[in-house]
Amino acid sequence: MKWIERQRNFIDFTLSSLSRRKGKNATLVLVYTLLVFIISSVIFFTQAIRREAEALLQNAPDMVLQRMVAGRHDLIPLSYGEKIKTIRGVTSVQGRLWGYYYHPSAHSNYTVMAAEPFASGDGAAEVGSGVPKTWQTAADNLLYMKAADGTVLGLRMVKVFSEASDLIAADLIVVSRATFKKLFGIADGQATDLAVEIGNQKEAATIALKMVQLYPDTRPILRDEIKRTYAAIFDWRSGYIIVLLSGSVLAFIIFAWDKATGLSAEEKIEIGILKALGWETSDVLLMKFWEGTVISLTSFLLGVIAGYSHVFFASAPLFAHALKGWSVLYPAFKLTPAVNAYQIAILFFFTVVPYAIITIIPAWRMSVTEPDAVMRQI
Amino acid sequence: MITLANISKTFNAGKQNEFTAVKDITLSIAMNTITVLKGPSGSGKTTLLSIIGCMARPSAGRITVQGREISSLPERFLTEIRRNMFGFIFQNFNLIKGVTVLENVMFPAFPVGIGHAELQEHAMRLLEKLKIAPKARQNVESLSGGEQQRTAIARALINKPAVIIADEPTAHLDTELSREFLNVMIGLHEEGKTILIASHDPLMAESENTHRVIEVRDGQITGEH
Numbered sequence: 288m289k290w291i292e293r294q295r296n297f298i299d300f301t302l303s304s305l306s307r308r309k310g311k312n313a314t315l316v317l318v319y320t321l322l323v324f325i326i327s328s329v330i331f332f333t334q335a336i337r338r339e340a341e342a343l344l345q346n347a348p349d350m351v352l353q354r355m356v357a358g359r360h361d362l363i364p365l366s367y368g369e370k371i372k373t374i375r376g377v378t379s380v381q382g383r384l385w386g387y388y389y390h391p392s393a394h395s396n397y398t399v400m401a402a403e404p405f406a407s408g409d410g411a412a413e414v415g416s417g418v419p420k421t422w423q424t425a426a427d428n429l430l431y432m433k434a435a436d437g438t439v440l441g442l443r444m445v446k447v448f449s450e451a452s453d454l455i456a457a458d459l460i461v462v463s464r465a466t467f468k469k470l471f472g473i474a475d476g477q478a479t480d481l482a483v484e485i486g487n488q489k490e491a492a493t494i495a496l497k498m499v500q501l502y503p504d505t506r507p508i509l510r511d512e513i514k515r516t517y518a519a520i521f522d523w524r525s526g527y528i529i530v531l532l533s534g535s536v537l538a539f540i541i542f543a544w545d546k547a548t549g550l551s552a553e554e555k556i557e558i559g560i561l562k563a564l565g566w567e568t569s570d571v572l573l574m575k576f577w578e579g580t581v582i583s584l585t586s587f588l589l590g591v592i593a594g595y596s597h598v599f600f601a602s603a604p605l606f607a608h609a610l611k612g613w614s615v616l617y618p619a620f621k622l623t624p625a626v627n628a629y630q631i632a633i634l635f636f637f638t639v640v641p642y643a644i645i646t647i648i649p650a651w652r653m654s655v656t657e658p659d660a661v662m663r664q665i
Numbered sequence: 666m667i668t669l670a671n672i673s674k675t676f677n678a679g680k681q682n683e684f685t686a687v688k689d690i691t692l693s694i695a696m697n698t699i700t701v702l703k704g705p706s707g708s709g710k711t712t713l714l715s716i717i718g719c720m721a722r723p724s725a726g727r728i729t730v731q732g733r734e735i736s737s738l739p740e741r742f743l744t745e746i747r748r749n750m751f752g753f754i755f756q757n758f759n760l761i762k763g764v765t766v767l768e769n770v771m772f773p774a775f776p777v778g779i780g781h782a783e784l785q786e787h788a789m790r791l792l793e794k795l796k797i798a799p800k801a802r803q804n805v806e807s808l809s810g811g812e813q814q815r816t817a818i819a820r821a822l823i824n825k826p827a828v829i830i831a832d833e834p835t836a837h838l839d840t841e842l843s844r845e846f847l848n849v850m851i852g853l854h855e856e857g858k859t860i861l862i863a864s865h866d867p868l869m870a871e872s873e874n875t876h877r878v879i880e881v882r883d884g885q886i887t888g889e890h
Binding site: 288289290292293295296297299300303307553556557560561562563564565566567568569570657658659 | 712715720721722740741744745747748749753755759761762763764768772773774775776777778779780781784820824
């Protein structure tokens with residue numbers, strides 16, 4: 288009980304002491320908050336987008352088989368699929384048709400996919416929300432596209448996907464297989480790649496090996512490999528931002544060090560008075576520790592709340608471009624909140640704890656001297 | 666009884682600016698008395714008070730307070746004795762600026778761990794006794810010299826000390842306020858407190874209520890009456 292009352296008294300003194308130096312402390316909290324805000328925004332964004340990508344990949348095929356010609360991805364004959372189906376452990380093989388269409392007037396690349404079955408029929412297209420926004424020449428709900436043989440195809444936009452699917456579908460144009468083949472001049476019996484489903488994930492590597500033995504000109508890509516690639520890309524991008532920010536982090540450390548370690552003449556007098564009045568060195572240090580904790584904890588909480596709001600409520604307008612990727616079509620989407628407690632704990636220990644400790648140093652230097660000596664400097 | 670045996674205090678020992686403020690002083694101060702240390706500026710009065718009040722350690726000699734030898738105690742114990750045994754009134758009052766009269770009075774008791782409400786009540790009683798309660802919520806900067814002095818006295822009393830130590834308390838006060846201070850000290854003595862004042866103000870030394878006047882000069886006791 289006595290201990291709690293003591294802490295209460297020291298916190299009381301600390302708050303009163305902080306309010307007496309409003310200017311200095313407000314500046315410190317502002318800069319500190321800004322730093323935590325930026326770092327926590329990067330952490331939140333990267334974490335959420337990784338989670339999002341992982342969730343999307345859950346629906347990806349177990350394995351994708353591509354045909355390679357001279358080290359380049361080429362069309363694959365559907366006949367490959369027939370033999371692959373016979374490999375033990377393979378449950379299904381499906382030829383996929385997809386590619387990219389560059390639209391010169393929008394200076395944009397769009398992802399075109401063939402769906403089967405496609406209810407809207409030939410000559411129709413279902414598109415992501417970014418397509419009508421950027422196509423520019425889209426009129427009368429028609430998308431005019433130049434086919435491989437030079438003719439112009441006018442596709443009716445029959446459906447626009449909801450913005451919730453923008454992360455993957457913003458630039459997507461879905462058409463029937465026949466339309467796709469006509470648009471890109473792909474012969475029957477050909478596919479972009481083969482989506483392979485298997486019964487047991489543990490057998491994935493063995494099945495992949497068998498496929499390569501059967502067709503040495505193919506390259507199997509496992510879902511786990513795609514996941515790893517995505518993770519690496521997002522880690523690299525967030526690392527890139529953190530490196531860019533390292534200058535400001537350093538500037539903050541110098542600023543905080545200067546503010547936290549330098550005691551003003553007024554503060555020195557105060558410590559002297561308190562010691563003379565019967566405060567122990569440990570009491571003064573405890574008071575200074577609370578002071579550092581109040582500043583750093585306040586800034587940490589404000590920064591993390593601001594970072595959370597920035598990423599999950601405002602869709603990270605400050606640096607989403609750098610983190611999402613470089614494209615003409617920036618998908619506008621709301622991220623599902625995903626918070627990694629471990630990363631937040633690391634951020635806490637690298638911001639709150641060091642600051643609370645460095646504020647103690649000057650007070651310790653001051654308070655180990657005899658109160659009489661401190662008083663004489665007045 | 667507070668006893669000093671062969672006390673010396675040297676500042677900056679071993680350096681070029683070495684200076685001995687107190688030289689081989691032996692002195693006993695009875696409890697429940699008013700004692701005045703009299704002497705010119707720089708005579709060593711303040712240093713002597715600091716040593717008696719456990720604010721500074723002597724370079725040589727021994728101090729005992731009510732039979733307990735304190736000169737060799739670790740800092741922690743010295744602080745505890747300072748807090749419980751002595752109440753200080755400083756030359757410039759040394760009130761903490763920017764906070765209220767009430768808070769200033771409460772600060773010395775913060776490390777004790779008394780409940781906040783109880784502490785506040787006790788502080789208010791002291792302020793009422795010293796007739797400054799109406800100013801309790803005001804910041805100390807707005808107080809007059811006399812009010813600051815009474816706040817400093819209330820602060821010195823908050824931990825219920827047995828000994829009140831005052832260092833040149835009337836240096837910046839006019840005769841009327843000096844007299845008022847002396848009357849408060851007389852009142853505290855009547856309540857059983859020991860009063861130790863360093864002053865070169867004749868009002869303190871010549872008061873009929875002062876039991877003992879010790880003259881200090883050049884760090885040594887040169888006489889007493």
